[in-house]
Amino acid sequence: MTLVTEPNLQDHDGFYADLLSVHKGLSEAESHALNARLILILANHIGDLAVLKKALELARKS
Amino acid sequence: MAYDYQPFEFTPPPGLTANEPRHKVVIVGAGPIGLAAALELARHDVPSVVVDDNNVVSIGSRAICWSKRSLEIFDRLGIAERMLAKGVTWKVGRTYHGAEEVFNFDLLPEDGHKMPAFINLQQYYVEQYLVEAAQQSPLIDLRFKNKVTDLSQTADSAQVEIETPDGAYTLAADYLLACDGAGSPIRKMMGLEFDGELFEDRFLIADIEMEADFPSERRFWFEPEFHEGQSALLHRQPDNIYRIDLQLGWDADPDHEKKPEVVIPRIERVVGHSDFRLDWVSVYTFQCRRLERFVHDRVIFVGDSAHVVSPFGARGGNGGMQDVDNLGWKLAAVVRGGDTGLLETYDSERQIATDENIANSTRATKFMTPDDGIERLFRDQTLTLAKTAGFARGWVNSGRLSRPCAYPNVAPDDGRLPEISHPGLVAPDAPQGDGWLMDHFRDVTVMAIGCAPEGAFVPELNEHMQRRYLGEADSCIYLVRPDQVIAARWVSADSQTIAAAKDALMRGQL
């Protein structure tokens, strides 16, 4: 599998809103912690090292 | 009871009165690695002189966890039975966060192996057994209180200057093995870089003697209640001795932390009472470093002199034993005029293994002692997730225990044969009548099932052999190295093909 960089999520606006609201009321430190957990959960779900490496590169480059 | 250190006798070496003839092999250092190397060479009929500046076994228990692979090697050297009889056998590790268990592992879930996954046995016992075995070998000349002070090389030999209580002398050899430990004076004499990483943390390591009935398991805590915010490790050893490792932080003052009045209250909090005797205490900073190359013409680095790792994962002593395993048969062949390409493969294979050991130890140490900021954030969140999400439990890293490296050799192979006996891997053990398969792999061996090429060893076929070697195929042929690593395998092959592979193996090209 390769990393999907084309639109892939139907209701991306909806997800974006969910992402913001899950952080609601959290301190900055708590938000960082949540994000870290989220990355770990998603990485495990993706389960493909090659894809994850590409994602890491893309995130770093941006 | 405290270990009774019996000094070994100093005997004035012949070199003090007359020039000694050039030796085949001189080994510097009678730690576990130097002694094991001498015994392994003797097994291949190569004599050696072993010199050590000291005259007692390891002060403090140091290496206590010996892996299945090391035990298989010690078995060839004749001391595994003593080790098993004395040691504490274990295979389960438990990792806690606070008071809650987050992860456990079973290192040997399958039966049908002669050796257990791990035993705990103090390094001083292992060295004592090795010294006794070496002293019984007519091929090993073991010299205590012989300190190497200088080294030089010619095109075909290495020379060392040696100081003894009775004066100095010179030794020359075809090959010199530097088994002189993490601080290797030989490395320094040769001006070699020892590059790597130091972890900015300190650990208290204490052995205590107490009557207790803790299970024979490895137990590791992140942020336990009894040692707030830090990590702790508990191991059971023979003689009612327990090893306790406590993380102290970078700012801890080693001299202060070693004082009994400071150590004892810390330990009381771990074990919940004060009914114990302090046996040995030390404060360590951990490092992962390696030489760029292990073979430098006639000087070969083996064990801690070549590489050091932080101890979580027990990859120091066990990694060194695998160096010995890899080097012994190759050096024996070269000393007899064999192809020096074999020594190149010692260098390249053990470099790969070293990198693997360093990578594993570094990752575990980073997980235990994360830098402030993002490293700590991910570490803490992994621990948090481990309480609710199954996957994260396995991510909790309190040390990945020593396993033999898979050498990536390009060798004849057949995909129909099982993955676990792939070329480059240590041959998996299996029962054979009243004995074990490993006992049959002492030299270059051709093993065949379902066919019988000339000179092949045909083992008893049982369910373990079927699963570990034959798989779905009707027949198989394995070429096994003297270090019990699989060199090549076929479903069927003619004798020419097998002979060609053997030949390539002995030229260091397999």
Ligand SMILES: Cc1cc2nc3c(=O)[nH]c(=O)nc-3n(C[C@H](O)[C@H](O)[C@H](O)COP(=O)(O)OP(=O)(O)OC[C@H]3O[C@@H](n4cnc5c(N)ncnc54)[C@H](O)[C@@H]3O)c2cc1C
């Ligand atoms: C706290 C601690 C816990 C550990 N736990 C484990 C574990 O559980 N499992 C594991 O596998 N490993 C463990 N290790 C690592 C293990 O102790 C080492 O990897 C092992 O001792 C290396 O053996 P060696 O023979 O290479 O070196 P050493 O044991 O250091 O031996 C070197 C020898 O060379 C001699 N020497 C030095 N200089 C000279 C000289 N100039 N002339 C002559 N002789 C000389 C020394 O006297 C010494 O006898 C641990 C280490 C520590 C410190």
